[in-house]
Amino acid sequence: MKDLYTLPKAELHLHIEGTLEPELAFELAARNGLELPYASVEELRRQYDFEDLSSFLELYYATMAVLREASDFEALTRAYLDRAAGQGLRHVDVFFDPQAHTARGVPLEAVIDGIRAGLDTARAQHGITSTLLLCFLRDRPAAEALAMFDALGDQLVRIDGIGLDSAEVGHPPALFEEVFARARAAGLHVVAHAGEEAGPEYVREALDVLRVERVDHGIQCLQDPRLVERLVADRVPLTVCPQSNVRLRVVRTLAEHPVLEMLERGLVVTVNSDDPAYFGGYVGDAFQGLREALGLTDEQAAALARNAVDASFAGAPRKREMHEEIRAWERG
Numbered sequence: 001m002k003d004l005y006t007l008p009k010a011e012l013h014l015h016i017e018g019t020l021e022p023e024l025a026f027e028l029a030a031r032n033g034l035e036l037p038y039a040s041v042e043e044l045r046r047q048y049d050f051e052d053l054s055s056f057l058e059l060y061y062a063t064m065a066v067l068r069e070a071s072d073f074e075a076l077t078r079a080y081l082d083r084a085a086g087q088g089l090r091h092v093d094v095f096f097d098p099q100a101h102t103a104r105g106v107p108l109e110a111v112i113d114g115i116r117a118g119l120d121t122a123r124a125q126h127g128i129t130s131t132l133l134l135c136f137l138r139d140r141p142a143a144e145a146l147a148m149f150d151a152l153g154d155q156l157v158r159i160d161g162i163g164l165d166s167a168e169v170g171h172p173p174a175l176f177e178e179v180f181a182r183a184r185a186a187g188l189h190v191v192a193h194a195g196e197e198a199g200p201e202y203v204r205e206a207l208d209v210l211r212v213e214r215v216d217h218g219i220q221c222l223q224d225p226r227l228v229e230r231l232v233a234d235r236v237p238l239t240v241c242p243q244s245n246v247r248l249r250v251v252r253t254l255a256e257h258p259v260l261e262m263l264e265r266g267l268v269v270t271v272n273s274d275d276p277a278y279f280g281g282y283v284g285d286a287f288q289g290l291r292e293a294l295g296l297t298d299e300q301a302a303a304l305a306r307n308a309v310d311a312s313f314a315g316a317p318r319k320r321e322m323h324e325e326i327r328a329w330e331r332g
């Protein structure tokens with residue numbers, strides 16, 4: 001069997017704020033004169049025992065408050081890409097949550113400046129390409145999302161697409177119809193989290209109302225065979241995050257995760273890390289975890305990697321390069 005860490009990978013479901021490791025959180029808190037409510041890195045890490053998505057989000061939003069300056073966002077982004085480069089990452093479509101920062105008084109421009117600087121460095125140092133996707137928080141009013149979109153101004157050309165995340169149940173996709181229509185009209189890519197904790201109707205709504213190009217998570221589609229048929233027929237990519245699903249108790253154990261069944265049923269499945277600092281591993285670890293728990297074969301791993309390249313927002317020439325690298329891995 002081949003080394004899954006050297007398999008060339010594209011990652012399509014990665015929240016940059018979810019890559020904030022406790023060590024860096026403490027470093028940034030000190031730099032910014034802020035106090036984290038934990039005595040040590042170890043004590044913070046001990047909090048990473050989540051009941052569900054909401055209990056995770058509470059800690060996620062509280063800890064990201066140490067990010068204040070553009071240089072903090074740059075340090076965060078560089079740390080993620082340095083780590084992921086060592087796990088075979090070749091391209092990433094990065095999510096960020098601007099409302100969680102602007103609500104604390106951090107200017108949107110500083111957030112984007114920092115993340116973009118980190119992405120540019122990764123391109124130069126590791127050859128990793130990327131796009132940037134602005135996520136709206138679905139548990140805040142849709143009017144706030146619209147106001148943010150309309151106020152993007154000069155920042156609009158610095159993002160490649162939009163997404164929808166945060167607490168899912170009770171906040172259905174259709175609430176965000178208007179902002180998604182505007183984003184599509186502006187030529188942006190559109191994706192949304194759907195079917196993580198909420199049911200298949202959220203996935204259908206994301207497709208029918210928001211007209212998303214990919215569904216983030218989407219695993220609850222399995223409750224509805226007709227929806228599965230549709231996703232297969234229309235080749236809608238699903239950005240599945242197995243470690244996240246286990247840590248947030250959507251699936252009991254990795255050994256019970258349906259990702260390989262989904263692949264065998266013809267769904268366009270990809271494997272991603274979601275919030276790797278919180279869920280126990282980066283994208284290479286996600287593939288290795290599937291090997292250990294489910295016996296992921298080299299052929300299945302390559303199929304997952306090819307799906308991610310095809311479903312990514314990288315340009316066509318870049319996709320051809322990555323496909324060639326995957327073929328070289330298979331031959332090697």
Ligand SMILES: Nc1ncnc2[nH]cnc12
Nearest residue numbers: 015165166167193274275
């Ligand atoms: N897994 C997840 N689901 C929804 N919102 C998120 N924000 C960060 N990670 C998330």
Ligand SMILES: [Zn+2]
Nearest residue numbers: 015165193274
């Ligand atoms: Zn997510």
